[in-house]
Amino acid sequence: MTGVKQDLELVALTKRYGSTLAVDSISHHFRSSSYTCLLGPSGCGKSSTLRMIAGHETVSEGSILLAGRDISALPPAKRRTAMMFQNYALFPHLSVLDNVAFSLKMKGVDKSERHAKANEMLELVDLTPLAGRLPAQLSGGQQQRVALARALITRPQVLLLDEPLSALDPFLRVRMRSELRKLQKELDISFLHVTHGQDEALALADEVVVMNNAVIEQAGPAREVFNAPKTKFVAQFMGGHNVIALPEGNIAIRTDAVTTTTVPEGRLEARILAVEYQGTHVSVLTRVAGDQEVTALMPDAAFFANPHNPGDRIGLTWDTASQHQLTA
Ligand SMILES: Nc1ncnc2c1ncn2[C@@H]1O[C@H](COP(=O)(O)OP(=O)(O)OP(=O)(O)O)[C@@H](O)[C@H]1O
Numbered sequence: 001m002t003g004v005k006q007d008l009e010l011v012a013l014t015k016r017y018g019s020t021l022a023v024d025s026i027s028h029h030f031r032s033s034s035y036t037c038l039l040g041p042s043g044c045g046k047s048s049t050l051r052m053i054a055g056h057e058t059v060s061e062g063s064i065l066l067a068g069r070d071i072s073a074l075p076p077a078k079r080r081t082a083m084m085f086q087n088y089a090l091f092p093h094l095s096v097l098d099n100v101a102f103s104l105k106m107k108g109v110d111k112s113e114r115h116a117k118a119n120e121m122l123e124l125v126d127l128t129p130l131a132g133r134l135p136a137q138l139s140g141g142q143q144q145r146v147a148l149a150r151a152l153i154t155r156p157q158v159l160l161l162d163e164p165l166s167a168l169d170p171f172l173r174v175r176m177r178s179e180l181r182k183l184q185k186e187l188d189i190s191f192l193h194v195t196h197g198q199d200e201a202l203a204l205a206d207e208v209v210v211m212n213n214a215v216i217e218q219a220g221p222a223r224e225v226f227n228a229p230k231t232k233f234v235a236q237f238m239g240g241h242n243v244i245a246l247p248e249g250n251i252a253i254r255t256d257a258v259t260t261t262t263v264p265e266g267r268l269e270a271r272i273l274a275v276e277y278q279g280t281h282v283s284v285l286t287r288v289a290g291d292q293e294v295t296a297l298m299p300d301a302a303f304f305a306n307p308h309n310p311g312d313r314i315g316l317t318w319d320t321a322s323q324h325q326l327t328a
Pocket residue numbers: 017020021022040041042043044045046047048049196
């Protein structure tokens with residue numbers, strides 16, 4: 001595996017369902033051994049993209065290359081990709097061990113070899129003691145690990161994960177996401193993870209690919225996409241930003257980069273609409289000229305050193321070097 005570039009490349013990839021254009025000619029290069037999150041609102045085409053890569057959906061136009069080879073017409077099992085589904089899709093009547101070994105059985109691998117490989121995978125996901133159980137006898141997090149082991153046993157170059165954490169409670173979700181990240185590093189293969197949660201994407205991804213309306217709106221390292229959104233959609237979807245229409249055009253500025261002044265002498269004059277205490281920070285929601293809402297997220301000590309109340313007229317200011325001009 002090491003040494004050989006296993007990059008995944010999408011070239012003008014398109015998916016139509018009748019008259020619905022679900023994926024509109026997207027092109028992207030996913031580096032090998034990277035963790036990428038495909039992020040976007042419901043219906044933007046994330047799952048269709050993932051399913052085309054996996055081979056569970058036909059490609060309408062364009063191609064999918066893995067390590068330079070066009071895999072778009074190959075059956076799923078021949079692509080060197082594996083998919084982990086949202087609902088895990090485990091066979092209820094098979095033990096954990098047999099669930100994990102299933103794809104090897106389909107390939108005609110003999111019992112002792114497939115059980116040995118399945119045991120290896122169970123060890124990888126810390127499930128060895130539960131090998132004999134049925135899926136119904138496992139917790140949600142354990143079922144998810146079985147699904148992971150079952151996908152990884154095929155030794156894929158790219159693991160495709162469709163909303164893998166959505167069925168878990170919030171506590172387990174945070175724990176499992178660090179396990180996913182650790183596993184990706186250990187295995188040194190690419191993970192391509194679909195999510196509609198920006199927190200999840202920022203926590204996990206080397207690269208974040210933001211989709212909207214069937215196209216890629218912005219892609220880049222997680223910090224870059226968060227800190228320097230290029231469009232209004234990305235700024236609002238990633239959160240933590242104000243989008244403000246100024247005479248020079250629309251800009252994005254992080255809410256924690258905006259500070260308040262007591263008299264309206266800052267960059268913008270504002271009236272406070274609401275003050276929300278959030279523990280470490282205080283969120284000050286204001287309205288500025290043109291009926292626009294702007295939030296200043298201040299460290300609690302800074303706010304309480306000079307507190308404001310709803311109705312107060314204040315100024316808002318920020319370092320212009322922190323603002324980003326938006327292109328759309
Ligand atoms: N099998 C199908 N037949 C017809 N239209 C479909 C089919 N699957 C998806 N679509 C449509 O294609 C578009 C993209 O769907 P897709 O499932 O790829 O989006 P998504 O971003 O994964 O959404 P979600 O986060 O809700 O899963 C949507 O308009 C959807 O209604």
